[in-house]
Amino acid sequence: xxxxxxDPLGIESMIKTWTKSVNDLMGGEYTQxxxxxxxxxxxxxxxxxxxxSPIQSMFQHVFQQNQDGSGKTPFYxxxxxxxxxxxxxxxxxxxxxxxxxxxxxxxxxxAAMSSPESMAALFKGIGTMPEMLMNFTHxxxxxxxxxxxxxAESASRxxxxxxxxxxxxIDKDMFKVWSEIYEKxxxxxxxxxxxxLTREYQEKINDxxxxxxxxxxxxxxxxxxxxxxxxxxxxxxxxxxxxxxEKGALSEDPQFYYQMWVRILEGHFMTLFQxxxxxxxxxxxxxxxxxxxxxxxxxxxxxxxxxxxxxxxxLDDVARELHQLKKEIRNLRKQIV
Amino acid sequence: MTQFKVxxxxxxxxxxxxxxxxxxxxxxxxxxxxxxxxxxxxxxPYEVIYQEDRVKLKHYRSKKKIAYKTPLLVVYALINxxxxxxxxxxxxxxxxxxxxxxxxxxxxxxYPTRKDRFLDFDDHINGYMDNIVEFIRKKNGVPKINLxxxxxxxxxxxxxxxxxxxxxxxxVTTVTPTNFNTNKGLLHLWMKNIDVDSVVDTYGNLSGDVxxxxxxxxxxxxxxxxxYVGFMxxxxxxxxxxxxxxxxxxxxxxxxxxxxxFRQFVKECYQANKLIQSKLEVGGRIVxxxxxxxxLLNIYGKFDHLVPPEACNQLVKHVASKDTEDICLNxxxxxxxxxxxxxxxxxxxIASWLKQRDQEPEHNEKEDSNKEEEEKTSYVEQKSxxxxxxxxxxxxxxxxxxxxxxxxxxxxxxxxxxxxSGAAVKKKKKTT
Numbered sequence: 001x002x003x004x005x006x007d008p009l010g011i012e013s014m015i016k017t018w019t020k021s022v023n024d025l026m027g028g029e030y031t032q033x034x035x036x037x038x039x040x041x042x043x044x045x046x047x048x049x050x051x052x053s054p055i056q057s058m059f060q061h062v063f064q065q066n067q068d069g070s071g072k073t074p075f076y077x078x079x080x081x082x083x084x085x086x087x088x089x090x091x092x093x094x095x096x097x098x099x100x101x102x103x104x105x106x107x108x109x110x111a112a113m114s115s116p117e118s119m120a121a122l123f124k125g126i127g128t129m130p131e132m133l134m135n136f137t138h139x140x141x142x143x144x145x146x147x148x149x150x151x152a153e154s155a156s157r158x159x160x161x162x163x164x165x166x167x168x169x170i171d172k173d174m175f176k177v178w179s180e181i182y183e184k185x186x187x188x189x190x191x192x193x194x195x196x197l198t199r200e201y202q203e204k205i206n207d208x209x210x211x212x213x214x215x216x217x218x219x220x221x222x223x224x225x226x227x228x229x230x231x232x233x234x235x236x237x238x239x240x241x242x243x244x245x246e247k248g249a250l251s252e253d254p255q256f257y258y259q260m261w262v263r264i265l266e267g268h269f270m271t272l273f274q275x276x277x278x279x280x281x282x283x284x285x286x287x288x289x290x291x292x293x294x295x296x297x298x299x300x301x302x303x304x305x306x307x308x309x310x311x312x313x314x315l316d317d318v319a320r321e322l323h324q325l326k327k328e329i330r331n332l333r334k335q336i337v
Numbered sequence: 338m339t340q341f342k343v344x345x346x347x348x349x350x351x352x353x354x355x356x357x358x359x360x361x362x363x364x365x366x367x368x369x370x371x372x373x374x375x376x377x378x379x380x381x382p383y384e385v386i387y388q389e390d391r392v393k394l395k396h397y398r399s400k401k402k403i404a405y406k407t408p409l410l411v412v413y414a415l416i417n418x419x420x421x422x423x424x425x426x427x428x429x430x431x432x433x434x435x436x437x438x439x440x441x442x443x444x445x446x447x448y449p450t451r452k453d454r455f456l457d458f459d460d461h462i463n464g465y466m467d468n469i470v471e472f473i474r475k476k477n478g479v480p481k482i483n484l485x486x487x488x489x490x491x492x493x494x495x496x497x498x499x500x501x502x503x504x505x506x507x508x509v510t511t512v513t514p515t516n517f518n519t520n521k522g523l524l525h526l527w528m529k530n531i532d533v534d535s536v537v538d539t540y541g542n543l544s545g546d547v548x549x550x551x552x553x554x555x556x557x558x559x560x561x562x563x564x565y566v567g568f569m570x571x572x573x574x575x576x577x578x579x580x581x582x583x584x585x586x587x588x589x590x591x592x593x594x595x596x597x598x599f600r601q602f603v604k605e606c607y608q609a610n611k612l613i614q615s616k617l618e619v620g621g622r623i624v625x626x627x628x629x630x631x632x633l634l635n636i637y638g639k640f641d642h643l644v645p646p647e648a649c650n651q652l653v654k655h656v657a658s659k660d661t662e663d664i665c666l667n668x669x670x671x672x673x674x675x676x677x678x679x680x681x682x683x684x685x686x687i688a689s690w691l692k693q694r695d696q697e698p699e700h701n702e703k704e705d706s707n708k709e710e711e712e713k714t715s716y717v718e719q720k721s722x723x724x725x726x727x728x729x730x731x732x733x734x735x736x737x738x739x740x741x742x743x744x745x746x747x748x749x750x751x752x753x754x755x756x757x758s759g760a761a762v763k764k765k766k767k768t769t
Contacts, residue, residue, distance in 0.1 A: 226557075252347040253351060262562065266559060274520075274526060279529075283530045283531055286531060290532070290539040290540070291535065293540065294535075316451070316454070318452075319453075323460075327460070
């Protein structure tokens with residue numbers, strides 16, 4: 001399980017096995033570039049059970065029963081609607097041959113799947129899943145440990161004195177760690193390329209989830225910065241009260257302390273709002289919110305396209321055209337007057 | 338370690354007293370809050386005499402005889418509403434203007450919706466504003482009107498006056514940002530880096546609630562905490578409660594800002610500072626501040642945290658008007674219009690300034706235009722020759738009440754300037 005291979009999901013191995021099975025089935029001609037003309041049997045009783053290899057035998061039975069060796073085996077509808085002895089002609093034959101080929105492929109796949117090599121490859125592939133989960137869990141645990149470490153570091157600094165009206169040493173790492181871990185470790189899972197018919201929709205949903213996570217992380221960081229003046233004010237307030245106490249000038253009026261606190265808090269906010277850290281956080285938060293909203297809107301538009309209502313972008317197009325028309329009319333009117 | 342004696346017993350005793358008072362206050366407050374409160378805004382009567390899309394033109398009915406030949410059009414910002422100028426009887430700039438005999442018109446920008454997101458400066462200034470000015474000119478049969486702009490509306494008025502100087506007789510700008518290259522106001526700092534394209538492309542219009550949240554963040558300690566503590570302490574006072582609720586109604590009555598206006602305002606003004614440099618382009622035309630030749634009165638607040646004095650006080654230096662006046666009031670952004678003390682100074686000052694220029698005969702433009710070039714040249718010479726052409730002044734109102742104005746003014750407005758320019762003209766003639 002822990003082996004590092006170039007084929008973690010066992011796909012390559014499975015294809016090799018499948019190719020080998022096809023080759024065997026075709027009598028070794030496939031590898032020589034010759035496609036054999038395999039006769040397709042009349043499908044009389046496909047569901048005959050076989051205890052040896054049930055899936056394989058289901059199709060093998062059909063093949064074996066109807067080979068006539070001529071290479072031009074007629075095909076009849078397996079469930080015998082109408083006269084089963086009647087031969088097909090023209091377009092009907094094309095359809096039948098397509099189905100014949102499909103059935104042949106299916107049989108080949110089932111045969112390949114049941115071979116010991118394929119089963120081994122499949123189990124090997126399955127075995128890689130826990131490995132992925134382990135990596136994922138490892139990332140999560142190490143990330144959480146890092147957060148705890150930062151929290152512990154921050155906690156250890158709590159006893160240090162706070163310099164009033166100074167935000168030069170904002171503890172940036174505390175909440176940014178999560179953003180970094182998310183961007184390095186988790187985000188890539190949402191950016192795995194999607195396949196198939198619903199590829200585009202799935203990618204949009206993944207993008208929305210990704211933007212939401214980034215927006216939340218950014219908001220958390222922004223709120224943390226906004227909470228700093230409260231923390232600093234509380235400490236400065238204690239220092240001021242201590243200074244008053246040393247002078248013996250403590251007031252008996254609670255209003256005095258409230259006014260002092262508001263004044264200190266206001267001063268801290270005013271100082272904070274001019275720091276590059278705050279401006280950077282504000283700009284990033286607004287950007288993250290915009291990007292999440294844009295991504296969300298894209299998903300909503302897809303949903304709305306299935307409903308009999310106009311989407312926002314369609315209404316915007318109408319408004320834009322109306323605006324241009326009004327502008328032209330206004331200019332024309334002024335030219336006439 | 339030093340031991341301090343904290344009078345906990347006295348503090349607790351005071352808290353207990355306060356608790357008793359608070360209980361009484363809450364009882365009285367419930368009576369006040371449950372009674373009929375007069376909290377309506379904008380009660381001065383007016384009629385809507387023109388409407389285009391969401392934009393309306395209000396014409397105020399005056400009980401007094403109109404004493405001015407030239408009507409006044411007030412252009413408010415697209416942020417918040419013009420009702421601030423008419424908060425309540427006895428505390429209304431509108432009322433004071435009407436009492437002075439001004440024929441008063443005011444633009445109500447309405448509430449922009451999603452379909453208005455593409456409206457830009459050009460649509461508002463060369464579209465709505467110009468149509469309204471035309472309407473007033475025709476209605477009153479006057480070639481020019483007086484224009485007064487407030488905040489962003491002031492910037493619009495400056496742009497309009499530069500693009501259509503032939504339609505404006507006097508220009509009054511109040512708390513109007515024109516120079517955005519300053520780090521004094523927090524908005525100026527914050528707007529420098531914002532990715533406005535992302536915001537506008539995503540949201541369309543800028544939500545009024547988002548803007549309000551931004552304004553609250555300018556001073557959370559006062560605007561989100563202390564203000565409501567103050568309310569709790571005074572909620573048994575009917576007058577206080579009524580005034581407080583009126584202001585709350587006004588503050589949070591915030592229309593959305595059309596997206597393209599926001600984009601243009603941030604990119605062209607806050608980030609590129611094009612207006613004061615005469616590089617701004619609106620409707621395919623450059624807004625050249627040298628086209629502003631009409632008298633200009635520029636008023637702003639010393640403690641304005643949204644539009645600091647540095648953002649306002651550069652305008653007079655960049656226009657070509659010979660008659661300009663800068664006034665800096667000891668107040669903030671809103672205080673100019675709502676504080677009782679400032680209203681006593683602000684509205685009468687504007688009324689008297691306009692009155693003075695209303696009585697004077699209109700300049701003969703043809704004659705003036707011949708002199709224009711000479712005077713412009715001489716004025717530039719005078720300014721450059723006299724680096725200390727600004728001086729601190731202390732003014733008095735026309736009513737004689739002392740005002741605490743901390744102002745700067747172009748040295749020698751009007752008469753003094755004419756004399757100087759005359760001398761300079763002579764000098765220029767000699768040299769030429």
